[in-house]
Amino acid sequence: MAGIDIEGLATVYPNGVRAVDGLDLHVADGEFFALLGPSGCGKTTLLRTIAGLEAATEGTVRIDSADVTRLEPGKRGVAMVFQDYALFPHMNVSENITYPLKVRRVAPATRSGVATRTAGELSLQGLLERKPAQLSGGQQQRVALARAIASEGKVLLLDEPLSNLDARLRLEARTFLKKLQRDLGITTVFVTHDQAEALALADRIAVMDSGKLRQLGSPREVFARPSNTFVANFIGSTPMNLLPGKVTSESDISVVSVPGGSLPAATVSVPADAEVTVGIRPEYLTVASGDISGPALRGGVVVAENLGTQSLVTVDCDGTLVGVTVPEEAEPSPGSAVVLTAPATRVLLYDRESGELLARQPAPVA
Numbered sequence: 001m002a003g004i005d006i007e008g009l010a011t012v013y014p015n016g017v018r019a020v021d022g023l024d025l026h027v028a029d030g031e032f033f034a035l036l037g038p039s040g041c042g043k044t045t046l047l048r049t050i051a052g053l054e055a056a057t058e059g060t061v062r063i064d065s066a067d068v069t070r071l072e073p074g075k076r077g078v079a080m081v082f083q084d085y086a087l088f089p090h091m092n093v094s095e096n097i098t099y100p101l102k103v104r105r106v107a108p109a110t111r112s113g114v115a116t117r118t119a120g121e122l123s124l125q126g127l128l129e130r131k132p133a134q135l136s137g138g139q140q141q142r143v144a145l146a147r148a149i150a151s152e153g154k155v156l157l158l159d160e161p162l163s164n165l166d167a168r169l170r171l172e173a174r175t176f177l178k179k180l181q182r183d184l185g186i187t188t189v190f191v192t193h194d195q196a197e198a199l200a201l202a203d204r205i206a207v208m209d210s211g212k213l214r215q216l217g218s219p220r221e222v223f224a225r226p227s228n229t230f231v232a233n234f235i236g237s238t239p240m241n242l243l244p245g246k247v248t249s250e251s252d253i254s255v256v257s258v259p260g261g262s263l264p265a266a267t268v269s270v271p272a273d274a275e276v277t278v279g280i281r282p283e284y285l286t287v288a289s290g291d292i293s294g295p296a297l298r299g300g301v302v303v304a305e306n307l308g309t310q311s312l313v314t315v316d317c318d319g320t321l322v323g324v325t326v327p328e329e330a331e332p333s334p335g336s337a338v339v340l341t342a343p344a345t346r347v348l349l350y351d352r353e354s355g356e357l358l359a360r361q362p363a364p365v366a
């Protein structure tokens, strides 16, 4: 088992694209680490650079403390599963799984033992003689994983391994993958552009944009306290409300005026009159009942969307649309007037210009 240390890493393609642009990253031994970001942000390039399939232009990659930056892929102790699985179509499942061992000239008897054992771990018994074309998408994915595991790398790199599966299979495969990674305890970097998948699977998440790291943290931190508006926009199944605001009173609990009223913010050292962007997740807003004395937003319900047990209600607050989630039975009817409140610890203030989280805000109470 081994950690991965990345320092000042840049990968520049011959056409001048800086696909990875100055990254520092530490993946701990045994960690399940997710790389998340929009299409083209450099996720695949970063994985390929760790694996040695692309050459680093600047910086270093260390695996298990050894500098592997200039080492060829086969000597890095890395196993990679590609987005399209890259199974060999003319080989059966058993031959596919043990191909890395064959390359290393491991004896046939040993290879067939590994094939049987790994196939058992991944519920592929009975399929060993089949060709990839005779398997379902989920089974092909497991064969690709089995091949990676059988190669006994110190590090597993997975490039969107679930993206070819339909929604239902994807959920099953996700649970399966998480359990497998726990059982094996192998350091895993998992690329996805699906933020729900990253939140569900990872010990920690790195959010990338344009080859750079925008935030690194636990799923909870990245969800509850995005460190900039880029991450705030990107994470969450319902997007965070980002409202233009102005700090009107500064104390332990500041008050920020926003379209439709005001909100409390547990922010210190943001001066009164500062122009900010106010971030509040729909999940942390509440439709108030009865009289409200503190800061609140007032508006009219535009539309309500069914999310299952919850509804996402869109409220027009002085011309700005604000989303709030409510339990389905509490769904207000379109056209009705509502008052929205939020706990001060859930209201985040961002610099209007840079989009960075402002000041030292106390962590929300869990």
Ligand SMILES: Nc1ncnc2c1ncn2[C@@H]1O[C@H](COP(=O)(O)OP(=O)(O)OP(=O)(O)O)[C@@H](O)[C@H]1O
Pocket: 013, 014, 015, 017, 018, 019, 037, 038, 039, 040, 041, 042, 043, 044, 045, 046, 193
């Ligand atoms: N071989 C290449 N030569 C030149 N530019 C490339 C090459 N491969 C990728 N790029 C560019 O590098 C950037 C990063 O690409 P990369 O494939 O790493 O993104 P990604 O985050 O994996 O995207 P996706 O989510 O779409 O898979 C993009 O701008 C892409 O156009």
Ligand SMILES: [Mg+2]
Pocket: 043, 044, 045
């Ligand atoms: Mg990619």
